[in-house]
Amino acid sequence: MELLKQRILNDAKVKDDEVLKVDMFLNHQIDVELLNEIGKEFRRIFPDKGITKILTIESSGIGIACITAQYFGVPVVFAKKTESRNIDNDVYESQVHSFTKGITYTVRVSRNYIDSSDNVLIIDDFLAKGKAAMGLCDIAEQAGARINGVGIVIEKGFQDGRNILEARGIKVESLAIVDSMKNGNIIFK
Amino acid sequence: MELLKQRILNDAKVKDDEVLKVDMFLNHQIDVELLNEIGKEFRRIFPDKGITKILTIESSGIGIACITAQYFGVPVVFAKKTESRNIDNDVYESQVHSFTKGITYTVRVSRNYIDSSDNVLIIDDFLAKGKAAMGLCDIAEQAGARINGVGIVIEKGFQDGRNILEARGIKVESLAIVDSMKNGNIIFK
Numbered sequence: 340m341e342l343l344k345q346r347i348l349n350d351a352k353v354k355d356d357e358v359l360k361v362d363m364f365l366n367h368q369i370d371v372e373l374l375n376e377i378g379k380e381f382r383r384i385f386p387d388k389g390i391t392k393i394l395t396i397e398s399s400g401i402g403i404a405c406i407t408a409q410y411f412g413v414p415v416v417f418a419k420k421t422e423s424r425n426i427d428n429d430v431y432e433s434q435v436h437s438f439t440k441g442i443t444y445t446v447r448v449s450r451n452y453i454d455s456s457d458n459v460l461i462i463d464d465f466l467a468k469g470k471a472a473m474g475l476c477d478i479a480e481q482a483g484a485r486i487n488g489v490g491i492v493i494e495k496g497f498q499d500g501r502n503i504l505e506a507r508g509i510k511v512e513s514l515a516i517v518d519s520m521k522n523g524n525i526i527f528k
Numbered sequence: 529m530e531l532l533k534q535r536i537l538n539d540a541k542v543k544d545d546e547v548l549k550v551d552m553f554l555n556h557q558i559d560v561e562l563l564n565e566i567g568k569e570f571r572r573i574f575p576d577k578g579i580t581k582i583l584t585i586e587s588s589g590i591g592i593a594c595i596t597a598q599y600f601g602v603p604v605v606f607a608k609k610t611e612s613r614n615i616d617n618d619v620y621e622s623q624v625h626s627f628t629k630g631i632t633y634t635v636r637v638s639r640n641y642i643d644s645s646d647n648v649l650i651i652d653d654f655l656a657k658g659k660a661a662m663g664l665c666d667i668a669e670q671a672g673a674r675i676n677g678v679g680i681v682i683e684k685g686f687q688d689g690r691n692i693l694e695a696r697g698i699k700v701e702s703l704a705i706v707d708s709m710k711n712g713n714i715i716f717k
Contacts, residue, residue: 368641369590369604371597398586401558402594402604408560415558415591421629440610452557 378407455483469500567596644672658689
């Protein structure tokens with residue numbers, strides 16, 4: 340997606356050759372106009388009219404998923420990372436390790452909001468080692484739902500998330516694939 | 529907002545006379561069509577053309593803020609609750625106590641994304657004792673930004689959040705104000 344790649348080149352910052360900071364437009368301050376273009380692109384890439392839900396994970400996935408959901412006419416369900424007394428006890432859960440934050444957390448989705456009649460599109464901001472996406476796939480599979488695919492805004496093409504997902508037969512589409520960030524130079528695939 | 533009140537009466541569940549569960553349409557599964565009506569209503573209630581940013585807090589505020597921001601044509605900034613190596617060190621921060629979760633956390637906004645030229649609309653899903661909204665106001669004030677107002681989807685009218693905010697001269701508008709939830713009966717103001 341050219342508009343997104345240009346925005347990354349113009350604004351994103353590379354830290355330590357591995358961390359791509361896009362908090363100026365994607366995951367701290369959010370450019371909602373750009374998200375609308377992202378949402379339209381996801382609709383184009385995942386044209387299946389049978390998609391019933393968009394599944395994402397808090398927090399950075401939520402805004403992207405909500406704006407995107409407008410183009411699919413379906414609700415969003417987001418997996419929660421923390422225990423809260425406001426979530427049902429009756430949940431699907433999976434373990435997700437965050438290399439960025441250096442912790443493993445339990446992600447949960449209430450059994451009320453995904454079931455075997457669902458055909459879910461999984462949306463997230465980043466794909467790196469694939470842990471968050473795999474956790475969401477795991478939850479969708481526990482629910483017996485069909486996984487239509489995984490839609491990612493920015494993929495780190497030099498990490499193995501895509502391989503892990505594709506090895507499980509899951510379709511992965513990323514709007515921008517970063518192949519290298521050596522010395523602060525962002526090179527797309 | 530009649531549509532919202534009807535939805536609460538139809539779907540929401542009361543727990544322990546104080547907790548209103550709306551995770552079937554607002555903060556776990558998200559009805560994006562309803563959010564669009566909520567966004568339009570916030571635009572009607574806060575007509576100021578000078579609003580420059582919508583400020584909210586992760587996670588439940590993000591979807592509401594993003595959909596609403598489409599009607600204002602401005603970016604969203606969401607305060608983060610957890611330390612992450614991906615946030616700038618140069619942040620505004622405030623302490624927020626969550627009675628729902630029983631913890632106090634530090635909320636942070638990068639100094640890059642709010643400044644004294646901003647006129648911010650604060651948006652959140654719930655107003656109860658006002659701690660999250662006060663934390664966001666505190667951050668906006670540290671930045672020297674003007675606070676246009678606080679827009680809330682569901683206010684617990686039997687708690688003192690509104691009084692605390694109004695005592696600081698802040699305009700509060702809620703789309704549904706619940707006056708009582710005794711014995712599971714939801715009564716609006």
